[in-house]
Amino acid sequence: MAESSAGTGGAEDGRCAADAAAGVPLGGRSWSRPALAVLGVAGAALVAVTGLFLAAVFLHVAPANSLSREYREQVDGVVYPEFEQNWKLFAPNPLQQNVSLDARVRTVADGGATRTHDWFGLTARDLAAIRGNPAPSHADQNLLRRAWDFYEGTHSAQDDSPTGPRGKLAEQYLKRIALQRTGRSVDGERILEIEFRVTATVVRPPDWSGEAAPPAPKVRELPWWPVNDEDHRGLG
Structure with a gap:
Protein backbone atom coordinates (compact mmCIF):
# COMPACT_ATOMS: atom_id res chain seq x y z
CA MET A 1 0.00 0.00 0.00
CA TYR A 80 -4.87 70.34 -11.27
CA PRO A 81 -7.26 70.50 -9.60
CA GLU A 82 -7.69 67.09 -7.93
CA PHE A 83 -4.02 66.23 -7.32
CA GLU A 84 -2.53 69.60 -6.41
CA GLN A 85 0.29 69.32 -3.87
CA ASN A 86 0.56 71.73 -0.94
CA TRP A 87 3.54 71.85 1.42
CA LYS A 88 2.54 74.84 3.57
CA LEU A 89 2.60 72.63 6.66
CA PHE A 90 6.40 72.61 6.45
CA ALA A 91 6.83 76.22 5.29
CA PRO A 92 8.43 78.89 7.49
CA ASN A 93 5.17 80.88 7.35
CA PRO A 94 2.25 78.48 7.93
CA LEU A 95 -1.38 79.41 7.44
CA GLN A 96 -2.58 81.90 10.05
CA GLN A 97 -6.21 82.35 9.05
CA ASN A 98 -9.45 80.48 9.50
CA VAL A 99 -11.36 80.63 6.24
CA SER A 100 -15.09 79.92 6.22
CA LEU A 101 -17.00 79.45 2.98
CA ASP A 102 -20.77 79.96 2.68
CA ALA A 103 -23.08 79.78 -0.32
CA ARG A 104 -26.59 80.74 -1.31
CA VAL A 105 -28.65 79.96 -4.38
CA ARG A 106 -31.28 81.65 -6.47
CA THR A 107 -34.03 79.33 -7.70
CA VAL A 108 -36.78 79.57 -10.28
CA ALA A 109 -40.23 78.09 -9.91
CA ASP A 110 -42.26 76.50 -12.70
CA GLY A 111 -44.15 79.75 -13.18
CA GLY A 112 -40.93 81.72 -13.70
CA ALA A 113 -40.76 83.45 -10.31
CA THR A 114 -37.27 83.57 -8.79
CA ARG A 115 -36.29 83.42 -5.13
CA THR A 116 -33.00 84.05 -3.33
CA HIS A 117 -32.39 81.67 -0.44
CA ASP A 118 -30.48 82.23 2.80
CA TRP A 119 -26.78 81.58 3.19
CA PHE A 120 -25.77 78.08 4.28
CA GLY A 121 -22.36 77.15 5.65
CA LEU A 122 -20.30 74.80 3.51
CA THR A 123 -17.31 74.94 5.84
CA ALA A 124 -19.59 74.61 8.88
CA ARG A 125 -20.95 71.34 7.49
CA ASP A 126 -17.45 69.97 7.01
CA LEU A 127 -16.44 70.95 10.54
CA ALA A 128 -19.57 69.29 11.94
CA ALA A 129 -18.61 66.07 10.12
CA ILE A 130 -15.04 66.22 11.47
CA ARG A 131 -15.69 67.01 15.13
CA GLY A 132 -16.00 63.88 17.24
CA ASN A 133 -15.00 61.64 14.33
CA PRO A 134 -11.83 59.65 15.12
CA ALA A 135 -11.22 59.01 11.41
CA PRO A 136 -12.63 61.98 9.49
CA SER A 137 -12.90 61.89 5.71
CA HIS A 138 -10.13 63.46 3.66
CA ALA A 139 -12.85 65.17 1.60
CA ASP A 140 -14.40 66.77 4.71
CA GLN A 141 -11.01 68.04 5.82
CA ASN A 142 -9.47 69.27 2.60
CA LEU A 143 -11.71 69.23 -0.49
CA LEU A 144 -13.46 72.56 0.04
CA ARG A 145 -10.40 74.25 1.54
CA ARG A 146 -8.18 73.28 -1.38
CA ALA A 147 -10.87 74.31 -3.86
CA TRP A 148 -10.90 77.79 -2.35
CA ASP A 149 -7.08 77.98 -2.37
CA PHE A 150 -7.20 77.01 -6.03
CA TYR A 151 -9.75 79.74 -6.78
CA GLU A 152 -7.92 82.41 -4.78
CA GLY A 153 -4.66 81.64 -6.54
CA THR A 154 -6.20 82.06 -9.99
CA HIS A 155 -8.35 85.19 -9.47
CA SER A 156 -7.82 88.85 -8.71
CA ALA A 157 -8.79 89.88 -5.17
CA GLN A 158 -10.04 93.23 -6.47
CA ASP A 159 -12.68 92.20 -9.02
CA ASP A 160 -12.59 88.36 -8.95
CA SER A 161 -11.51 88.20 -12.57
CA PRO A 162 -9.41 85.18 -13.68
CA THR A 163 -5.68 85.89 -13.80
CA GLY A 164 -4.80 82.91 -15.98
CA PRO A 165 -6.15 80.08 -18.10
CA ARG A 166 -6.98 77.95 -15.03
CA GLY A 167 -9.36 80.55 -13.60
CA LYS A 168 -12.48 79.12 -15.22
CA LEU A 169 -11.50 75.63 -14.15
CA ALA A 170 -11.24 76.84 -10.54
CA GLU A 171 -14.72 78.39 -10.76
CA GLN A 172 -16.24 75.19 -12.13
CA TYR A 173 -14.51 73.10 -9.48
CA LEU A 174 -15.78 75.26 -6.60
CA LYS A 175 -19.27 75.43 -8.07
CA ARG A 176 -19.55 71.67 -8.56
CA ILE A 177 -18.48 70.98 -4.97
CA ALA A 178 -21.30 73.19 -3.70
CA LEU A 179 -23.88 71.78 -6.12
CA GLN A 180 -22.91 68.26 -5.08
CA ARG A 181 -24.17 69.18 -1.61
CA THR A 182 -27.30 71.08 -2.62
CA GLY A 183 -28.57 68.92 -5.48
CA ARG A 184 -30.39 70.19 -8.54
CA SER A 185 -33.18 71.95 -6.68
CA VAL A 186 -34.13 73.55 -3.38
CA ASP A 187 -37.68 73.30 -2.03
CA GLY A 188 -38.73 71.84 -5.37
CA GLU A 189 -37.40 74.81 -7.36
CA ARG A 190 -34.58 74.52 -9.89
CA ILE A 191 -31.30 76.22 -8.99
CA LEU A 192 -30.68 79.11 -11.36
CA GLU A 193 -27.58 80.79 -9.88
CA ILE A 194 -25.16 80.34 -6.99
CA GLU A 195 -23.08 82.83 -4.99
CA PHE A 196 -20.23 82.33 -2.52
CA ARG A 197 -19.21 84.31 0.55
CA VAL A 198 -15.80 83.90 2.17
CA THR A 199 -14.94 85.04 5.69
CA ALA A 200 -11.25 85.13 6.64
CA THR A 201 -10.48 85.43 10.35
CA VAL A 202 -6.90 85.89 11.52
CA VAL A 203 -5.97 83.47 14.29
CA ARG A 204 -5.64 85.32 17.57
CA PRO A 205 -2.06 85.30 18.95
CA PRO A 206 -1.46 83.93 22.45
CA ASP A 207 -1.76 86.46 25.27
CA TRP A 208 1.88 86.04 26.28
CA SER A 209 3.13 87.05 22.82
CA GLY A 210 2.40 90.75 23.32
CA GLU A 211 1.16 91.03 19.73
CA ALA A 212 -1.71 93.30 18.84
CA ALA A 213 -5.20 91.88 18.53
CA PRO A 214 -6.00 90.70 14.99
CA PRO A 215 -8.12 92.88 12.71
CA ALA A 216 -11.80 92.25 12.17
CA PRO A 217 -12.71 89.33 9.89
CA LYS A 218 -12.69 90.12 6.19
CA VAL A 219 -15.82 89.19 4.25
CA ARG A 220 -15.70 88.75 0.50
CA GLU A 221 -18.70 88.01 -1.71
CA LEU A 222 -18.15 86.56 -5.17
CA PRO A 223 -20.35 87.35 -8.18
CA TRP A 224 -23.43 85.27 -8.96
CA TRP A 225 -22.57 82.35 -11.22
CA PRO A 226 -25.17 80.77 -13.51
CA VAL A 227 -25.97 77.08 -13.03
CA ASN A 228 -26.86 74.82 -15.96
CA ASP A 229 -27.28 71.10 -16.62
CA GLU A 230 -23.58 70.73 -17.47
CA ASP A 231 -22.69 71.76 -13.91
CA HIS A 232 -24.67 68.79 -12.56
CA ARG A 233 -23.22 66.19 -14.92
CA GLY A 234 -21.84 63.24 -13.01
CA LEU A 235 -23.13 64.53 -9.67
CA GLY A 236 -26.19 62.28 -9.56
Whole structure:
Protein backbone atom coordinates (compact mmCIF):
# COMPACT_ATOMS: atom_id res chain seq x y z
CA MET A 1 0.00 0.00 0.00
CA ALA A 2 2.81 2.36 0.85
CA GLU A 3 4.48 1.63 -2.45
CA SER A 4 1.20 2.18 -4.31
CA SER A 5 0.67 5.55 -2.60
CA ALA A 6 4.21 6.59 -3.29
CA GLY A 7 3.85 5.59 -6.89
CA THR A 8 0.65 7.59 -7.29
CA GLY A 9 2.24 10.60 -5.62
CA GLY A 10 5.27 10.36 -7.86
CA ALA A 11 3.10 10.24 -10.99
CA GLU A 12 1.12 13.28 -9.80
CA ASP A 13 4.31 15.19 -9.09
CA GLY A 14 5.54 14.28 -12.54
CA ARG A 15 2.38 15.63 -14.17
CA CYS A 16 2.62 18.89 -12.16
CA ALA A 17 6.24 19.31 -13.22
CA ALA A 18 5.34 18.66 -16.85
CA ASP A 19 2.45 21.16 -16.68
CA ALA A 20 4.69 23.77 -15.12
CA ALA A 21 7.30 23.23 -17.81
CA ALA A 22 4.61 23.62 -20.49
CA GLY A 23 3.30 26.86 -18.90
CA VAL A 24 0.05 25.29 -17.65
CA PRO A 25 -0.97 26.57 -14.19
CA LEU A 26 -1.50 24.09 -11.36
CA GLY A 27 -4.98 22.63 -11.26
CA GLY A 28 -5.17 22.16 -15.03
CA ARG A 29 -6.47 25.68 -15.76
CA SER A 30 -4.81 27.68 -18.48
CA TRP A 31 -5.25 31.05 -20.22
CA SER A 32 -5.62 31.20 -23.98
CA ARG A 33 -2.97 33.06 -25.91
CA PRO A 34 -5.34 35.94 -26.86
CA ALA A 35 -6.29 36.34 -23.18
CA LEU A 36 -2.64 36.37 -22.14
CA ALA A 37 -1.92 38.95 -24.83
CA VAL A 38 -4.77 41.19 -23.61
CA LEU A 39 -3.60 40.88 -19.99
CA GLY A 40 -0.05 41.68 -21.02
CA VAL A 41 -1.08 44.77 -22.98
CA ALA A 42 -3.38 45.95 -20.15
CA GLY A 43 -0.61 45.45 -17.58
CA ALA A 44 1.90 47.34 -19.70
CA ALA A 45 -0.59 50.19 -20.25
CA LEU A 46 -1.31 50.39 -16.50
CA VAL A 47 2.39 50.55 -15.68
CA ALA A 48 2.96 53.22 -18.34
CA VAL A 49 0.04 55.40 -17.17
CA THR A 50 1.10 55.07 -13.54
CA GLY A 51 4.66 55.99 -14.44
CA LEU A 52 3.55 59.07 -16.40
CA PHE A 53 1.29 60.20 -13.55
CA LEU A 54 4.06 59.84 -10.95
CA ALA A 55 6.45 61.68 -13.26
CA ALA A 56 3.97 64.56 -13.64
CA VAL A 57 3.51 64.83 -9.86
CA PHE A 58 7.29 64.75 -9.37
CA LEU A 59 7.82 67.55 -11.90
CA HIS A 60 5.04 69.53 -10.20
CA VAL A 61 6.62 69.41 -6.73
CA ALA A 62 10.28 69.47 -7.80
CA PRO A 63 12.20 72.75 -8.17
CA ALA A 64 11.73 74.41 -11.54
CA ASN A 65 13.94 72.93 -14.24
CA SER A 66 14.13 72.88 -18.02
CA LEU A 67 11.91 69.79 -18.27
CA SER A 68 9.16 71.10 -15.99
CA ARG A 69 9.19 74.47 -17.79
CA GLU A 70 9.00 72.78 -21.19
CA TYR A 71 6.00 70.63 -20.25
CA ARG A 72 4.37 72.89 -17.65
CA GLU A 73 1.00 73.00 -19.44
CA GLN A 74 0.81 69.20 -19.70
CA VAL A 75 1.92 68.72 -16.08
CA ASP A 76 -0.67 71.23 -14.82
CA GLY A 77 -3.33 69.47 -16.85
CA VAL A 78 -2.61 66.21 -15.00
CA VAL A 79 -2.20 67.64 -11.50
CA TYR A 80 -4.87 70.34 -11.27
CA PRO A 81 -7.26 70.50 -9.60
CA GLU A 82 -7.69 67.09 -7.93
CA PHE A 83 -4.02 66.23 -7.32
CA GLU A 84 -2.53 69.60 -6.41
CA GLN A 85 0.29 69.32 -3.87
CA ASN A 86 0.56 71.73 -0.94
CA TRP A 87 3.54 71.85 1.42
CA LYS A 88 2.54 74.84 3.57
CA LEU A 89 2.60 72.63 6.66
CA PHE A 90 6.40 72.61 6.45
CA ALA A 91 6.83 76.22 5.29
CA PRO A 92 8.43 78.89 7.49
CA ASN A 93 5.17 80.88 7.35
CA PRO A 94 2.25 78.48 7.93
CA LEU A 95 -1.38 79.41 7.44
CA GLN A 96 -2.58 81.90 10.05
CA GLN A 97 -6.21 82.35 9.05
CA ASN A 98 -9.45 80.48 9.50
CA VAL A 99 -11.36 80.63 6.24
CA SER A 100 -15.09 79.92 6.22
CA LEU A 101 -17.00 79.45 2.98
CA ASP A 102 -20.77 79.96 2.68
CA ALA A 103 -23.08 79.78 -0.32
CA ARG A 104 -26.59 80.74 -1.31
CA VAL A 105 -28.65 79.96 -4.38
CA ARG A 106 -31.28 81.65 -6.47
CA THR A 107 -34.03 79.33 -7.70
CA VAL A 108 -36.78 79.57 -10.28
CA ALA A 109 -40.23 78.09 -9.91
CA ASP A 110 -42.26 76.50 -12.70
CA GLY A 111 -44.15 79.75 -13.18
CA GLY A 112 -40.93 81.72 -13.70
CA ALA A 113 -40.76 83.45 -10.31
CA THR A 114 -37.27 83.57 -8.79
CA ARG A 115 -36.29 83.42 -5.13
CA THR A 116 -33.00 84.05 -3.33
CA HIS A 117 -32.39 81.67 -0.44
CA ASP A 118 -30.48 82.23 2.80
CA TRP A 119 -26.78 81.58 3.19
CA PHE A 120 -25.77 78.08 4.28
CA GLY A 121 -22.36 77.15 5.65
CA LEU A 122 -20.30 74.80 3.51
CA THR A 123 -17.31 74.94 5.84
CA ALA A 124 -19.59 74.61 8.88
CA ARG A 125 -20.95 71.34 7.49
CA ASP A 126 -17.45 69.97 7.01
CA LEU A 127 -16.44 70.95 10.54
CA ALA A 128 -19.57 69.29 11.94
CA ALA A 129 -18.61 66.07 10.12
CA ILE A 130 -15.04 66.22 11.47
CA ARG A 131 -15.69 67.01 15.13
CA GLY A 132 -16.00 63.88 17.24
CA ASN A 133 -15.00 61.64 14.33
CA PRO A 134 -11.83 59.65 15.12
CA ALA A 135 -11.22 59.01 11.41
CA PRO A 136 -12.63 61.98 9.49
CA SER A 137 -12.90 61.89 5.71
CA HIS A 138 -10.13 63.46 3.66
CA ALA A 139 -12.85 65.17 1.60
CA ASP A 140 -14.40 66.77 4.71
CA GLN A 141 -11.01 68.04 5.82
CA ASN A 142 -9.47 69.27 2.60
CA LEU A 143 -11.71 69.23 -0.49
CA LEU A 144 -13.46 72.56 0.04
CA ARG A 145 -10.40 74.25 1.54
CA ARG A 146 -8.18 73.28 -1.38
CA ALA A 147 -10.87 74.31 -3.86
CA TRP A 148 -10.90 77.79 -2.35
CA ASP A 149 -7.08 77.98 -2.37
CA PHE A 150 -7.20 77.01 -6.03
CA TYR A 151 -9.75 79.74 -6.78
CA GLU A 152 -7.92 82.41 -4.78
CA GLY A 153 -4.66 81.64 -6.54
CA THR A 154 -6.20 82.06 -9.99
CA HIS A 155 -8.35 85.19 -9.47
CA SER A 156 -7.82 88.85 -8.71
CA ALA A 157 -8.79 89.88 -5.17
CA GLN A 158 -10.04 93.23 -6.47
CA ASP A 159 -12.68 92.20 -9.02
CA ASP A 160 -12.59 88.36 -8.95
CA SER A 161 -11.51 88.20 -12.57
CA PRO A 162 -9.41 85.18 -13.68
CA THR A 163 -5.68 85.89 -13.80
CA GLY A 164 -4.80 82.91 -15.98
CA PRO A 165 -6.15 80.08 -18.10
CA ARG A 166 -6.98 77.95 -15.03
CA GLY A 167 -9.36 80.55 -13.60
CA LYS A 168 -12.48 79.12 -15.22
CA LEU A 169 -11.50 75.63 -14.15
CA ALA A 170 -11.24 76.84 -10.54
CA GLU A 171 -14.72 78.39 -10.76
CA GLN A 172 -16.24 75.19 -12.13
CA TYR A 173 -14.51 73.10 -9.48
CA LEU A 174 -15.78 75.26 -6.60
CA LYS A 175 -19.27 75.43 -8.07
CA ARG A 176 -19.55 71.67 -8.56
CA ILE A 177 -18.48 70.98 -4.97
CA ALA A 178 -21.30 73.19 -3.70
CA LEU A 179 -23.88 71.78 -6.12
CA GLN A 180 -22.91 68.26 -5.08
CA ARG A 181 -24.17 69.18 -1.61
CA THR A 182 -27.30 71.08 -2.62
CA GLY A 183 -28.57 68.92 -5.48
CA ARG A 184 -30.39 70.19 -8.54
CA SER A 185 -33.18 71.95 -6.68
CA VAL A 186 -34.13 73.55 -3.38
CA ASP A 187 -37.68 73.30 -2.03
CA GLY A 188 -38.73 71.84 -5.37
CA GLU A 189 -37.40 74.81 -7.36
CA ARG A 190 -34.58 74.52 -9.89
CA ILE A 191 -31.30 76.22 -8.99
CA LEU A 192 -30.68 79.11 -11.36
CA GLU A 193 -27.58 80.79 -9.88
CA ILE A 194 -25.16 80.34 -6.99
CA GLU A 195 -23.08 82.83 -4.99
CA PHE A 196 -20.23 82.33 -2.52
CA ARG A 197 -19.21 84.31 0.55
CA VAL A 198 -15.80 83.90 2.17
CA THR A 199 -14.94 85.04 5.69
CA ALA A 200 -11.25 85.13 6.64
CA THR A 201 -10.48 85.43 10.35
CA VAL A 202 -6.90 85.89 11.52
CA VAL A 203 -5.97 83.47 14.29
CA ARG A 204 -5.64 85.32 17.57
CA PRO A 205 -2.06 85.30 18.95
CA PRO A 206 -1.46 83.93 22.45
CA ASP A 207 -1.76 86.46 25.27
CA TRP A 208 1.88 86.04 26.28
CA SER A 209 3.13 87.05 22.82
CA GLY A 210 2.40 90.75 23.32
CA GLU A 211 1.16 91.03 19.73
CA ALA A 212 -1.71 93.30 18.84
CA ALA A 213 -5.20 91.88 18.53
CA PRO A 214 -6.00 90.70 14.99
CA PRO A 215 -8.12 92.88 12.71
CA ALA A 216 -11.80 92.25 12.17
CA PRO A 217 -12.71 89.33 9.89
CA LYS A 218 -12.69 90.12 6.19
CA VAL A 219 -15.82 89.19 4.25
CA ARG A 220 -15.70 88.75 0.50
CA GLU A 221 -18.70 88.01 -1.71
CA LEU A 222 -18.15 86.56 -5.17
CA PRO A 223 -20.35 87.35 -8.18
CA TRP A 224 -23.43 85.27 -8.96
CA TRP A 225 -22.57 82.35 -11.22
CA PRO A 226 -25.17 80.77 -13.51
CA VAL A 227 -25.97 77.08 -13.03
CA ASN A 228 -26.86 74.82 -15.96
CA ASP A 229 -27.28 71.10 -16.62
CA GLU A 230 -23.58 70.73 -17.47
CA ASP A 231 -22.69 71.76 -13.91
CA HIS A 232 -24.67 68.79 -12.56
CA ARG A 233 -23.22 66.19 -14.92
CA GLY A 234 -21.84 63.24 -13.01
CA LEU A 235 -23.13 64.53 -9.67
CA GLY A 236 -26.19 62.28 -9.56
